[in-house]
Amino acid sequence: MKVLITGGAGFLGQRLARELLARGELKGPDGQPQKITELVLLDVVAASGFSDSRVRAEVGDIAERSVLERVIDERTSVIFHLAAIVSGQAEADFELGMRINLDASRLLLETCRLRGHRPRVVFTSSVAVYGGDMPDVVRNDTALNPQSSYGTQKAIAELLLNDYTRRGFVDGRVLRLPTISVRPGKPNAAASSFASGIIREPLNGEAAVCPVTGGTRLWLLSPRQAIACLIAGLELDAAALGHQRALNLPGISVSVDEMVAALREVAGEAVVKRIQWQPDPRIEKIVGSWPGRWDTTRAEQLGLSGEKSFADVIRSYIEDEHIQPV
Amino acid sequence: MKVLITGGAGFLGQRLARELLARGELKGPDGQPQKITELVLLDVVAASGFSDSRVRAEVGDIAERSVLERVIDERTSVIFHLAAIVSGQAEADFELGMRINLDASRLLLETCRLRGHRPRVVFTSSVAVYGGDMPDVVRNDTALNPQSSYGTQKAIAELLLNDYTRRGFVDGRVLRLPTISVRPGKPNAAASSFASGIIREPLNGEAAVCPVTGGTRLWLLSPRQAIACLIAGLELDAAALGHQRALNLPGISVSVDEMVAALREVAGEAVVKRIQWQPDPRIEKIVGSWPGRWDTTRAEQLGLSGEKSFADVIRSYIEDEHIQPV
Incomplete structure (x- = not known):
């Protein structure tokens, strides 16, 4: 093949x-x-x-x-x-x-x-x-x-x-x-780049900018x-x-606030404090036009599955990328 | 302009x-x-x-x-x-x-x-x-x-x-x-060509083939x-x-049987008798995949309108094309 x-x-x-x-x-x-x-x-x-x-x-x-x-x-x-x-x-x-x-x-x-x-x-x-x-x-x-x-x-x-x-x-x-979150590596030009950055950079001891408000819902x-x-x-x-x-595909529907809470749960408050909130209307407009809640019954019936919680997502990132949170 | x-x-x-x-x-x-x-x-x-x-x-x-x-x-x-x-x-x-x-x-x-x-x-x-x-x-x-x-x-x-x-x-x-029905002229390669042909040809004194069953609904x-x-x-x-x-656009939803009844109403039974029923699975499959009932509220709110009945459609064809039903 x-x-x-x-x-x-x-x-x-x-x-x-x-x-x-x-x-x-x-x-x-x-x-x-x-x-x-x-x-x-x-x-x-x-x-x-x-x-x-x-x-x-x-x-x-x-x-x-x-x-x-x-x-x-x-x-x-x-x-x-x-x-x-x-x-x-x-x-x-x-x-x-x-x-x-x-x-x-x-x-x-x-x-x-x-x-x-x-x-x-x-x-x-x-x-x-x-x-x-x-x-x-x-x-x-x-x-x-x-x-x-x-x-x-x-x-x-x-x-x-x-x-x-x-x-x-x-x-x-x-x-x-x-x-896809958490992506390893560097930020990219995707409007959704922050969805990895606000987890990845703080875990690496670096500051990260969040360009949307905490209520923004992601999948x-x-x-x-x-x-x-x-x-x-x-x-x-x-x-x-x-x-x-x-x-x-069966993703998890979470707000940015919930993502931050999961980061706090996995890595602690000091890590969360590295997130800087600087809303960017251009990013908010694009991301805000995407839906946040999903019925993925069909994919699940066909045997495709995602994670159960965003804390699990962060843990799989730490494991797969051999991260030592600082 | x-x-x-x-x-x-x-x-x-x-x-x-x-x-x-x-x-x-x-x-x-x-x-x-x-x-x-x-x-x-x-x-x-x-x-x-x-x-x-x-x-x-x-x-x-x-x-x-x-x-x-x-x-x-x-x-x-x-x-x-x-x-x-x-x-x-x-x-x-x-x-x-x-x-x-x-x-x-x-x-x-x-x-x-x-x-x-x-x-x-x-x-x-x-x-x-x-x-x-x-x-x-x-x-x-x-x-x-x-x-x-x-x-x-x-x-x-x-x-x-x-x-x-x-x-x-x-x-x-x-x-x-x-x-679009009734189109003047000749049949064409559209799967829906019969939707004009079964009205046009009989009004011209010619036979027409209907390749779908009478219950087929058109718009x-x-x-x-x-x-x-x-x-x-x-x-x-x-x-x-x-x-x-x-x-x-606001069309009329009619079954082929209703189209034939409208033709009978406008032009009489002798005209209707010129329709020959010969189902063609290829045409039935394509036409049957199109929906027959429509909510066209948005177009109507914007001021676009269609006919009230298929008999009106036949009458406007006879008038616009100067047809003398035979």
Whole structure:
């Protein structure tokens, strides 16, 4: 089995690659395990840190047809399409967001259609496909009404993936990721970057800026459970999924105040005091347009799961990243 | 005021052009009437039959950037984007549907964005954006869940138009047209072609094939009211529309049996007897995925209206097309 991860040098891509290499196999479309013989990591920079002979790091622009033709062949039976321009950047640079989030996603599906081998494709979408006047609880079939260019591009890619699946060009699965927290590393251009920063930086002894008010509600999933859901989503039986291929993943709905309380519970008041509250209307507007409460029954019925509490999320971060809170 | 109609040689395009020329003016964004000084009709064949000096017929492929740059300039303040590949054809020829229904729509919006003059754009969408498990009554904000490539392409163009409007690149309005009935002329490749054929052909003394069962429910609007709604949609105050630019137009919900009964009421039993019932599973599947009952409160509140009965629709067809039922 040959597996492709786009965005393979990114945070989720690298973590997914390590998990796939450790497992060594994935269920095939028939539910039987198949050995992973080749793992291609495509990104604009080389994925590094892998000394495994199954790994091939490919560098290229995913919006170029020739690059996709190079990394997808008839033996590429599994594709995790994670490459994306994040929300804040897609809003700031309209053309770049359209090129990567829309054009490249379509080109990936087109490459599969023209190859004709009907691979399974897992595509990561986002809470940002929802917006406007929303019900109190967002369900799997709540209308998409994005209020950002990022959300629009993700919603369009979802529609494409559904149609390519209906026509038998690919066997697609869309997983709408909650905001991933706690991400290790540095802040990024995503409007939701603070959702990791206000936990990560204080645990490292550094100050962190929170650009939204404490009442702001977020829908969060740890990197550990996100990876588990990506793999479980790929292995789902196509027949159980039916025609509508998008699933809201089971995250935790928490307010920023509740996140801070969980940090206090796990690491103490001195750590919490490193959070500085500086509301930023631009960030508040984007994040405030995302829903905070979710009915994820469908994903749970299909066997996908998240954490039980945000304190558990912080603990899994400390464990996975070998953090020594200071 | 310079006005562009794409699909300007088509049935709705020609009729809209005649109505605009007769009116001679349209409300500007400020609500004040402005004279129409130039009316550009773009299509793959030349729009003919106009001897008006305001009309300019342009022939070109709407999916070519140079063609759109030729017909849209900084003075093109109103665009009616009607050009499309119909449902049956978009399902049969995937690449053609994507090229015209998706690529050309996006290119039109891009041309406006790069010109930077923020024209008003009326885009015609379709009932085919809905599908799957639907509520009994479809509302303006029911989730889009297309079950055809045509519906997918229209839904994507709606999302693009909303985002281009939100960002201030255009001032867009999406009108989701009911099935237009009664269309004059010949059958076409649309799955809904019979919805005109079973009225038009019998009135002309010809046999017509009905490919669906009598219980099939359709949502219909006459050409006369469709044109009135296109113009009213263009003239709507942007502030009254808000962020969500798509409107389900007020059609009539009727079963095919009710359509036949209306034909009997208007033209008699001998005419009705010319309908031949030959169910076609391919057509039934596509049409059956469209919803039949609608809540169009929002459009009505904004002043858009349809007919009161299907018998009225038949009568307006007989009147507008100067038909002598035989």
